[in-house]
Amino acid sequence: MGDIGCPFCNPAEEEIVLANNLCYARYDKYPVSPGHLLIIPFRHVANFFDATDAEHTALLALVREAKTLLDEQFHPDGYNVGVNVGKTAGQTVMHLHVHVIPRYAGDVEDPRGGVRGAIPEKQVY
Numbered sequence: 001m002g003d004i005g006c007p008f009c010n011p012a013e014e015e016i017v018l019a020n021n022l023c024y025a026r027y028d029k030y031p032v033s034p035g036h037l038l039i040i041p042f043r044h045v046a047n048f049f050d051a052t053d054a055e056h057t058a059l060l061a062l063v064r065e066a067k068t069l070l071d072e073q074f075h076p077d078g079y080n081v082g083v084n085v086g087k088t089a090g091q092t093v094m095h096l097h098v099h100v101i102p103r104y105a106g107d108v109e110d111p112r113g114g115v116r117g118a119i120p121e122k123q124v125y
Contacts, residue, residue: 018069022058037100050096067079070102079103082098083096
């Protein structure tokens with residue numbers, strides 16, 4: 001099941017780091033930082049707003065499990081958790097995925113504003 005051309009549909013077993021009945025986690029192939037995970041529904045759904053309530057619950061449960069795993073394996077100092085919805089917002093794969101990005105002290109000069117950096121001139125306020 002899934003979209004034939006979609007890189008997130010039908011994941012290989014060895015790609016799956018965590019899973020529940022509706023979603024799975026895998027490492028990002030182009031990580032922002034060490035440990036960068038993607039939380040992805042098994043069902044091909046384009047974006048966050050098209051997911052069911054059950055999928056939202058399953059996604060959030062895996063975000064929590066991902067934090068536990070990343071804390072144990074990578075010992076980050078913080079996290080960014082985010083979703084890009086639509087091309088204008090930077091979504092490049094049109095299959096819902098939640099980024100869990102570990103952050104490390106000193107990985108950027110000034111981390112203030114966090115996800116506000118999507119529009120760089122609005123990051124620091």
